[in-house]
Amino acid sequence: MRKHNFFPGPATLPFEVIQEAAAGLVDYNGMGVSIAEISHRSPIFTDLVDEANTLVKKLYDLSDDWAVLWLPGGASSQLTVAPMNLTEPSDKIAFVDTGFWADRAIEAAANEANAFFLASSKDTNYDRIPKITDVQGARYLHVVSNETIDGTQYHAFPDVDVPLVADMTSDFLSRPLPMEKFGVIFASAQKNFGIAGITCVLVNKAVLPEKNSRKVPKIFDYHTHIAENSLYHTIPTYPVYVALLMLRYIDKQGGLVEMQRLSQQKSALIYNEIDRNPLLKGIVATEDRSVMNACFTSQSTEMDQKINLFLEQNDIVGIKGFPTKGGFRASIYNGQPLASVAHLVDLLQNLPL
Amino acid sequence: MRKHNFFPGPATLPFEVIQEAAAGLVDYNGMGVSIAEISHRSPIFTDLVDEANTLVKKLYDLSDDWAVLWLPGGASSQLTVAPMNLTEPSDKIAFVDTGFWADRAIEAAANEANAFFLASSKDTNYDRIPKITDVQGARYLHVVSNETIDGTQYHAFPDVDVPLVADMTSDFLSRPLPMEKFGVIFASAQKNFGIAGITCVLVNKAVLPEKNSRKVPKIFDYHTHIAENSLYHTIPTYPVYVALLMLRYIDKQGGLVEMQRLSQQKSALIYNEIDRNPLLKGIVATEDRSVMNACFTSQSTEMDQKINLFLEQNDIVGIKGFPTKGGFRASIYNGQPLASVAHLVDLLQNLPL
Structure with missing residues (x-):
């Protein structure tokens, strides 16, 4: 029997995709x-790459300004x-400190240019997304569209006068986007659209310095891969194939509008239970809650352990929170069936405590 | 029916490995x-990484000086x-110009330090491996242990007073190695030990500057991945799993001595036919012929096309030479069954010309 799999990534994929990939x-x-x-x-393979490019462009309605890598x-x-690729060493890059992946991002960027935080929600344990209106002369603003460990998500992207560069690993292909705001978007496949080993990078060529x-x-160098249609070297062919199967799946479901509707439906089921159940509490400000990773705790670490054991005994796997956060994280990406979310909520409604 | 697959990479794997990977x-x-x-x-997964590390160390009989990444x-x-990782920008790095991958290597290294060729076989169309005895003050000597496009291979590695850094993508895990000569060895998985998406990097910690x-x-930074046992970030989990299945397979066959015996057996079958058959000719000096990629041509481009058609009609795939080389390239890595090589030789002995 297939488990109800809430691992945060690599994460569950639709079983029909897994079966076709295995075949x-x-x-x-x-x-x-x-x-x-x-x-x-x-x-045989280059046709699959072309199809994957076409599907990403269709799903996000991308103009020819955009390269899919x-x-x-x-x-x-x-x-x-x-x-x-995007900066000179003397350039400034602005970041929003939304948690673990923003910290990783600024550490990496600080090696390349002048990276700085505009704002932070560290003082409140990353329970919200700071609001940004000005980037203080930065070349671009880096955002983590969904903080997968902390359970926050941008539901509206900042209105600033420079391009956004977005780490979208934990919510790529889960909703339509205002593409005019972005310069570069990248996402590893293993949460929303495949298995680990491949990253989709969308580059607005107009913001890429020559x-x-x-x-x-x-x-x-992005120019290398744009010129060679991602085939400058041997790319991870099988992970690309699985990503293509997921792109076909998403397209067949009805595209990103439908993926967004499903995410909202699945996350609402869980958040409604978190808000209703006196034993549980959400850890993120309501307006910034992620529809991809629903984070919550119970009354104590001890009770967390009891609940986790009960969930595991009832075929739930991978729902423990990140070690530094504790509690629970229900990851409900594109591949998560509604039935698994319903099963989880049913168990939470019947905790043997 | 499964084809006789001579693709140069991603390349064929033992069918039992493919089936277990799919399961x-x-x-x-x-x-x-x-x-x-x-x-x-x-x-579940970290145990697999530990097992893969242990198997690589066992197969190459690595001391604790070595890290497997x-x-x-x-x-x-x-x-x-x-x-x-290995040089200061002012350091010299020596290369041997053995063909396509040596050219890619020096181009990449020249961006980081002072890279130069010690010797080249370009004038004879890369039909041999130049012999090296002195590295002219270089920090290390980069070698391509097997030039997969040109069909040459080091059968003895240079005796020099600096470490060798080896791109071993096309003959990793195919034979025992004199590890004391090497500083770093790296290899993508998709030829000899898996599918595309993961690279095994062996680092002799004694040659890695602090x-x-x-x-x-x-x-x-190699230090990052040594400290985190390759789990600093999400590694391509499924490609690692397939690599582990191949490591188990190689170990079960009898390790690298047996893989070498099989490679010599398979390549001898083909080279004997190339040397015997008046329609065919090898393009590499006999002493430097690769036991991984046997390159040959016929009498003309027209005859090449006829032979290729005949081979394809008889269930051979992927045997055409690299576009810039022409002719044929029979790739016979660890996963290539002896039966497929025998089938190819049988067809070459009965060309309808």
């Missing part, structure tokens, strides 16, 4: 080879690679 | 979750990351 691994379309056993330069290295690499006084290594 | 994708060990759907920090980005990233005047980005 393609054994024998791709009856061709007698695995999709993972063919050259990244064979037409498939890169290895994870969003963690992009925290370094994006400032390398030249850079720093010597950007060719392998980390 | 683990659908339901890992009857646990009700996919191996690709669980956190990289869950004990699992990194994303491919060997192409390591061409930049290795010099970043400090570096350049500001190595934390995500590209």
Whole structure:
């Protein structure tokens, strides 16, 4: 029996996607080879890359100003690679301190340029998203659209006069976006659209400097991958294939409007229970709650442990909060079935305490 | 029916490995979750990383001086990351110009330090490996242990007084190595030990400088990944899992001595036919022929096309040479069954010309 899987990432995918991915691994379309056993330069594979590009452009309604890149290295690499590509060493880059991933981002960017925090919610344990109106001369504003550990999410993006660069690993492809506000968006696949090993990077070519006084290594230069359609080197072919299956799935469901409706429906079920249940409490300001990661605690660490044991005994896995946060984190990305959320809520309504 | 797959990479894997990988994708060990759907920090997965480290150390008989790292980005990233970690910008790095991958390597390293070629076989179209005895003051000597496009391979590594840094993507885990000669070895998985998306990096900690005047980005700093046992960020979990399955397979076969015996057996079958068949000719000096990629041509481009068509009609795929080289390249890595090589040789012995 398939568990109700709330792991924060790598996270659950629709079972039909998993099954099709497994079939393609054994024998791709009856061709007698695995999709993972063919050259990244064979037409079979390059057609899949083209289809993935087309689907991302369709889902986000991207103009030709945008390049869609498939890169290895994870969003963690992009925290370094994006400032390398977008700034001169003397440039300022503004950040909003929303928690763990904002901290990782500023640490990486500070190695490349003058990175600084405009505002922080650290004093309230990252329970909210600070509001930003001015970027104090920065070249761009880096935002973590969804703080996957802290459980906060931007529901409206800042109105500023520079492009946003967004780490969107934990909510990519989960809702329509005001693309005109963004310069670069990157997201690892393993939460909302695939397995770990591939990162989708959207680059607005209008904000990418043509030249850079720093010597950007060719392998980390966006121009390289734009010119070679992501095939400058051997990309992680199988993770790209699984991402394509997820893109087809999302498109078939009705696109990003429908993914947003489903996320709101799933998260409302959980948050309603958190607010109703006297044993539970949410840890994020209501207006900034994430529809991807619902974080909550009970009355005590001891009670948390009892609840976790009860949930595990009832086929829930991966719902423990991040070690430094404690409590619970129900991760409900694109691949999370409504039925699993309903099962979780049912258990929370019947805690044996 | 499964094809006889000679793709140069991503390349064929033993079918039992593919089948086990597919089973683990659908339901890992009857646990009700996919191996690709669980956190990289869950004990289930960290145990697999530990096992993979142990197997690599066992297979190469590595001392505790060595760290085994699992990194994303491919060997192409390591061409930049290795010099970043190992040199000061003023250091010299020596290269041997053995072909395509040596050229990529020196281009990447020249961005980081003073990279130069000691010798080249360009004048003879990379048909041999130049012999090296002195490194002219370089910090290290970079070698491409097997030039996968050109079909050459080091059968003895240079005796020099500095460490070798080896791009071993196309012959990693295919033979025992004189580890005392090496400082760093890296290899992408998709030829000899897995699917695309993960790179195994072996670092002799004794040759890794503790400090570096350049500001190595934390995500590209070997120290980061040594300290965190490759789990500083979300690594490509499923590619690591497939690599582990291949490590188990190699170990079960009898380790690297047996993989070397099999490679020699498979390559001898092909090279004997190339040398015997008056229609075919090898393009590499006999003593430097690769046991991983056997490159050959026929009498003309036209005859190449006829032969390729005949091979494809008889269930051979992926045997065309690299576009700039032409002819044929039979890739016979660890996952290539002897039966497929025998089938190829049988067809070459019965060309309808």
